[in-house]
Amino acid sequence: MNLGKKVIYQIYPKSFYDSNGDGVGDIRGIIEKIPYIAKLNIDYIWFNPFFVSPQYDNGYDIADYYKIDPKFGTMDDFEELAAKLKEHNIGIMLDMVFNHCSTEHEWFKKALAGDPKYKAYFYLRDPKEDCSLPTNWQSKFGGPAWEKFGDTGKYYLHLYAKQQADLDWHNPDVRQEAANVVNFWREHGVSGFRFDVLNVIGKDKVLVDSTDPNQEKMLYTDTPVVHQYIKELNENSFGQDADSITVGEMSSTTIENSIRYSNPAEHELSMIFSFHHLKVDYDHGEKWSMVPFDFKKLKEIMFEWQTGMDQGNGWQALFWNNHDQPWALNRFGDPVKYRNKSAEMLATTIHLMRGTPYIYMGEELGMVDPSYQSMDQYVDVEAINAYNELIKTHSKEEAFKIVHSKARDNSRTPMHWDGSEYAGFSQVKPWLLPTDQEQINVEKEFASGEIFNYYQKLIKLRKSEDLISDGHFEPLFADDHQVFAYLRKLNGETLVVINNFYGDPCEVSVPSELQKSGNVLISNYARELSELPAKLKLQPYESLAFKL
Numbered sequence: 001m002n003l004g005k006k007v008i009y010q011i012y013p014k015s016f017y018d019s020n021g022d023g024v025g026d027i028r029g030i031i032e033k034i035p036y037i038a039k040l041n042i043d044y045i046w047f048n049p050f051f052v053s054p055q056y057d058n059g060y061d062i063a064d065y066y067k068i069d070p071k072f073g074t075m076d077d078f079e080e081l082a083a084k085l086k087e088h089n090i091g092i093m094l095d096m097v098f099n100h101c102s103t104e105h106e107w108f109k110k111a112l113a114g115d116p117k118y119k120a121y122f123y124l125r126d127p128k129e130d131c132s133l134p135t136n137w138q139s140k141f142g143g144p145a146w147e148k149f150g151d152t153g154k155y156y157l158h159l160y161a162k163q164q165a166d167l168d169w170h171n172p173d174v175r176q177e178a179a180n181v182v183n184f185w186r187e188h189g190v191s192g193f194r195f196d197v198l199n200v201i202g203k204d205k206v207l208v209d210s211t212d213p214n215q216e217k218m219l220y221t222d223t224p225v226v227h228q229y230i231k232e233l234n235e236n237s238f239g240q241d242a243d244s245i246t247v248g249e250m251s252s253t254t255i256e257n258s259i260r261y262s263n264p265a266e267h268e269l270s271m272i273f274s275f276h277h278l279k280v281d282y283d284h285g286e287k288w289s290m291v292p293f294d295f296k297k298l299k300e301i302m303f304e305w306q307t308g309m310d311q312g313n314g315w316q317a318l319f320w321n322n323h324d325q326p327w328a329l330n331r332f333g334d335p336v337k338y339r340n341k342s343a344e345m346l347a348t349t350i351h352l353m354r355g356t357p358y359i360y361m362g363e364e365l366g367m368v369d370p371s372y373q374s375m376d377q378y379v380d381v382e383a384i385n386a387y388n389e390l391i392k393t394h395s396k397e398e399a400f401k402i403v404h405s406k407a408r409d410n411s412r413t414p415m416h417w418d419g420s421e422y423a424g425f426s427q428v429k430p431w432l433l434p435t436d437q438e439q440i441n442v443e444k445e446f447a448s449g450e451i452f453n454y455y456q457k458l459i460k461l462r463k464s465e466d467l468i469s470d471g472h473f474e475p476l477f478a479d480d481h482q483v484f485a486y487l488r489k490l491n492g493e494t495l496v497v498i499n500n501f502y503g504d505p506c507e508v509s510v511p512s513e514l515q516k517s518g519n520v521l522i523s524n525y526a527r528e529l530s531e532l533p534a535k536l537k538l539q540p541y542e543s544l545a546f547k548l
């Protein structure tokens with residue numbers, strides 16, 4: 001399979017389309033909207049988890065990996081979805097959450113009831129001698145990473161919410177359970193798998209206190225056993241299918257490890273998600289802060305990853321948005337004055353890079369963060385915990401502004417199908433409210449928009465141009481403060497990709513070896529050019545791809 005020719009669309013099922021009027025999106029809703037998705041000509045859909053879950057972390061707390069949660073539908077609905085997608089040549093990528101399971105999973109319940117087999121599935125530890133928690137580790141959602149294990153006197157580890165108990169991958173039974181789940185879905189025709197926070201499954205057997213938050217991450221991130229366990233999972237499950245496609249979500253990872261995770265010779269995964277480029281608007285690494293994004297850093301990170309992964313034959317998932325991020329348009333573009341142009345510029349920047357692009361539902365319409373006015377409009381456990389922490393050191397107004405700019409709920413609002421009260425998503429009040437749907441919605445986009453069309457062109461280009469799918473990557477204008485440019489090279493051909501990342505016009509000096517005749521592959525200003533000039537003037541948020 002040529003991964004460079006594939007494009008993946010991500011659907012957050014809870015917010016895509018509500019077919020049965022309960023305010024929550026569902027599988028039958030997705031089936032109804034297949035004709036819409038098919039217009040983009042994407043190859044796979046990654047679905048966030050729709051398995052049985054108490055939803056403390058919106059489905060990332062799975063209580064039964066083998067069943068569809070009734071809120072989302074039935075197994076019959078799933079089979080129908082898979083069959084209908086197949087008619088459109090669209091594959092399914094399921095979200096496998098194996099670092100942890102819900103505390104309502106029967107494994108955890110049996111462990112709590114004292115069953116030694118299942119107690120060995122989790123990280124259960126005694127308190128320290130002074131009765132304090134087993135280690136000083138912090139949960140990624142705030143607060144300590146340990147919670148009382150019933151009244152046993154022990155504690156269980158949870159790197160995420162306390163309803164998500166970490167599974168102990170050192171236990172071969174746990175690894176077999178993971179393979180069984182993947183194999184079950186393979187038997188149901190699934191060939192795509194996204195593995196949640198996969199690089200933190202290799203915690204040590206003996207857990208020790210950390211000296212600081214960064215060192216703490218090192219204690220459980222990208223440890224050597226992670227590679228070993230992924231190879232084993234590959235061999236025992238998805239690796240048996242020639243056409244499987246897998247992506248590992250890698251938190252705080254390195255290029256070196258990511259090459260190993262994704263180089264085909266290693267037999268681990270097809271590709272990885274990394275997140276360094278989405279931390280360039282964090283103040284000193286702190287997510288819950290508000291600072292303008294650091295363009296220089298963004299370029300440095302992306303250039304380093306693109307060249308490093310290219311040299312090591314690793315493979316990257318290319319993305320700006322997902323269900324854990326506020327919209328990129330709000331962070332890096334101008335959603336008010338240049339919504340269309342900046343959305344297209346952001347799309348061009350990553351779609352012409354080396355890797356497999358992911359499009360998060362609504363991105364193709366240029367959706368933006370909701371204009372919520374108060375904290376009670378947010379539902380995400382992470383946002384609520386962050387707000388409660390922030391008000392200890394900030395005014396309530398400041399705390400709200402910060403949460404508003406960074407909350408995961410920003411991208412989880414219902415898809416805007418039309419401009420009606422609930423955005424055509426549902427007949428009743430949805431679980432999370434949409435805002436601004438009068439300005440941005442599918443109906444309007446089809447009538448007079450340009451972003452959806454532009455995405456269609458980008459996807460088409462990737463499929464027809466080997467330079468885009470297979471070309472090598474080289475940075476261009478590395479020191480420019482406003483322009484994000486690069487080259488793709490293959491078999492003597494060169495693609496020049498130039499993006500003005502800001503709302504002011506600018507000019508770049510084109511090196512003489514690129515001042516050659518060729519043709520425009522895509523331009524968001526309908527530019528016609530038969531040769532790159534020595535001085536190239538760029539309009540606000542202009543993107544241009546020129547093939548020599």
Ligand code: NOJ
Binds near residue numbers: 097196197249323324
């Ligand atoms: C990453 C997922 O994308 C996120 O939504 C979830 O909260 C954490 N992993 C924990 O499963």
